[in-house]
Amino acid sequence: MQGGRMTTGTQEQSTFEPRPMAALALAGWLLLCLAVSGVSSIFPVHSLPTWYAGLIKPSLTPLNAVFGPTWTVLFVLMGISAWMVWKTRPSVCRVRGLRLFLIQLAFAFLWNWTFFGRHQMLTALADIVILLVTITMTIWTFRKMSVTAAWLLVPYLAWVGFVTYLNLGFWRLNP
Known part of the structure; x- marks a missing residue:
């Protein structure tokens, strides 16, 4: 920290003095992200033994057991990332960033529902x-x-890129 500013080699916005509710806010962001993850996981749980098991799988498709832990770690990183931005000085940029975060969270939920719940691979690909x-x-x-x-969101971006490849493969292999 230098003169009330965080520094990491690039310019970062000033943060407030520690907020008394910071720990509660962190818990809130984590709870939100993990709730979306948990509710989203209902769709694959019901589809895995039936619909999903019968699909032709693209190469590089991981074992089913990989997905749950991977998504959980990514959703925790997402919650921490949103919390870090929430702690920054109020600004139009902060509002825009947190709105985008909530929008992408909604699309993450919708993808699970569309792919696993509705079995609509092309619509899921667009999502x-x-x-x-x-x-x-x-x-x-x-x-x-x-x-x-x-940076905490970069692994999430990479994983969703990989899942996009899988979604495309499922759609092409299972007309």
């Missing part, structure tokens, strides 16, 4: 492409306030 764009926009906006918060 996940929009999700990739909104994650990228969120990272771009978050980096203006906290480079660390932006």
Whole structure:
């Protein structure tokens, strides 16, 4: 910290003095992200043994057991990232960033519902492409306030990119 400003080699926005409710806010962001993850997981749980098991799988499809832990870690990182931005000085950029974050969270939920709940692979593919764009926009906006918060979303972006490849493969292999 230097003169009330966080420094990480690039310009980061000033943060407030520690907020008394910061720990509660962190818990709130984590709870929100994990709730979306938990509710979203209902769709694959019901589809895995039936519909999903019968699909031709694209190469590089991981074992089913990989998805749950991976998504959980990513949603925790997302919650921490949003919390870090929430702690920054109020600004139009912060509002925009957190709105984008909530929008991408909604698209993440919708992808699970569309792919696993509705079995609509093409619609899910359109959703996940929009999700990739909104994650990228969120990272771009978050980096203006906290480079660390932006970097915490990069593994999520990479994983969603990989899941996009899988979604495309499922759609092409299972007409």
